[in-house]
Amino acid sequence: MPVTSHLPRPVRPSLILLTLIGALLLNLLPWQLIGSHFAPDFVALMLLYWTLNQPRRVGVGWAFVFGLAMDVADGNMLGQHTLAYSVIVYLVLSRSRQINIFPFWQQALAMLGLLLLAQVIMAVLRxxxxxxxxxxxxxxxxxxxxxxxxxxxxxxxxxxRKSVPESL
Amino acid sequence: MQATQPAFFKQGPKPLTRLLIFSTLSVALMVGDVHFQVLGRVREQVSFVLYPLQWLATAPFAAFHEARDFFTRQAVLIAEHRKLNDQILVARAKAMRVDALLAENEQLRGLALRQQQSSQGSRLTEILYSGRDPFSAKLIVDLGVNGDVKPGKIVVDTEGVVGQVVRVQPMTSEVRLITDRNHAVPVMVQRSRLRTVVYGMGAGQPLEVRYLPPNADIKAGDLLVTSGLDGLYAPGLPVARVTHIERPSGSPFPRIQCQPVAGIDSHRFLLILDNPPSPPPYPAASEPAAKGA
Known part of the structure; x- marks a missing residue:
């Protein structure tokens, strides 16, 4: 998140879990109706987001768990998504402080590279x-x-960004 | 330094360590899945957890399809029903045609065989229609003067005698069936060589043998074949089979009913036989043609 003037509210773990499950739900939509190649990988996106946002909470372990879920849901070879997600999440973790201060559009470029890397890893594994x-x-x-x-x-x-109550 | 770090900063293993751990796990998963196929259980468990999500993701689409199906089903079904009905009609008509063709083919084969067997010349002819006169049993066939047909020629099918040509037009000829009223065919009982004459009794009626003495050697089931005595019918053609013999007390003659052997009104193709070689002339006067009584 780019540098802002005021302190953001803390994030509850339940919110992280909820958004990740929502992303999984989005990934499970029948995308094959419009061509599965065009389906954005919401799970990867959310993992990257939370890793960037909450590097102390979300990490490689989460990536592994949700990668496993994606593997089973897609009926892929087990371990394909887990490895790709683990690698990109690790890369974000190692550079999170740097990426965090970029404006959003530059972050998007970084994410594009990471997501492409994930696709490449999976393609190579296949x-x-x-x-x-x-x-x-x-x-x-x-x-x-x-x-x-x-x-x-x-x-x-x-x-x-909702302002924290003054009475805190 | 590590020891003095407060618990607040403890983050567990470093990210790189974690990455190594989980990458190894991933690779292990892959190897286990691809090379050993031992991870069926894992897959089952995870998919069991995932099932509600999958259901939730696809439920709206399924419901949408269901609703759309419900609304289109009526129209589609009606159209389909109509189309299928049409197809059934066409197919049934075709099937009927095939059945008819099969039967016809069967009969043509029989006729061809008979044509080969009989020493007489013969011509194949097709029935055009049956005579419209309800009082006589007649057929119109498609051979006439053009087919060298002459009055008096015998018409047979695969089983036996059908009738006799009585009138010839340029393109067609008229065949009088043996069931025509008072049409007579000189026959003999094949079993006992008893010569007699069998008479027609009208269209759709059985044939009858008249004026036999009560002790004549004839019984139900006997086959009547042409005797050839009249010089018109070649000898040995099956004509009828005796079905019923009655000996009424008031009459000097038994009543003998016969059924034609030939399928008198069931075919489309018939064979017109050439006349047998004419016998030497009768000593006193020429023999009258057996053209009915």
Whole structure:
């Protein structure tokens, strides 16, 4: 979150869990109706967001758990999403202080790179295990996700930006 | 320094350590899943937890489809029903046609066989229609003068005698059926070589053998074949089978009813036989044609 003039409200863990589950729900929508390649990966997006926002709470463990859920939900090879999510979340963790002070649109660029990296990791894993080469359309999803970064970040910050009662 | 760090700053293992742990776990998962297929249980458990979410995600779409189906179903079903009905009609008509063709084919085969077997020349002809006169049993066939048909020629089907040509037009000819009233065919009982004459009794009626003595050697089931005595019918053609013999007390003659062997009114194709070689002339006067009484 870019530097702001006032202190944000603390985030409750239940909110993190709720948004992640909501993202999982969005990912589980029947995207194949409009072409599964175009589906933005909301889970990855939310993991990145919370890792950036709450680096002390959300980390590689969460990435692993939700990656496992995605693997099972998609019927993929187990471990594919877990590894990709773990890697990108770790990268965000290691640079979170740097990225945090960027404006949103620059963060979005960073997220685009990370999400593309996740797709590349998964594609490489599939190639190693003998799948066919996927088309270029496999890498469209990250662009849509990155495009959603700014509105989603703003939306989630609405809660945190609510002014803390003076009586605190 | 580590020891003096207050608990507030303790974050557990470093992120890199965690990454290594979880990457290893991921790789282990992958290897287990792809190479050993041992993670069915894990998958089951996770999917059990995920199921409510999956249901929730797809429920609105399913409901939407359901609703749309409900509204389109009526129209679709009606259209489909109509289409299927049409198809059934077409198919049924086709099937009927096929049945008819099969039967016809069967009969044509039989006729072809008979044509080969009989030493006489013969011509295949098709029935155009049956005579409109309800008082006589007649058929109109599609061979006439053009087919070298002459009055008096015999018409048979695969089973036996059907009738006799009585009138010839340029393109058609008229066949008098053996069931026509008072049409006579000189026959003999195949079993006993008893010669007699069988008479028609009208369309749709059985045939009758008249004026046999009560002790004549004839019984139900006997086959009557042409005797060939008249010089018109080739000898040995099956004509009728005796079905019923009655000996009324008031009459000097038994009443003998017969059923034609040929399918008199069931076919489309018939065979017109050429006349057998004419016998030497009768000593006194020429033999009258057996063209009915």
């Amino acid at each position: 190639l190693i295990t003998g799948a066919d080469m996927v088309g270029v359309s496999y890498f469209i999803g990250p662009f849509l996700s990155a495009f959603l970064w700014v509105p989603i970040s703003n939306l989630l910050l609405v809660y945190q």
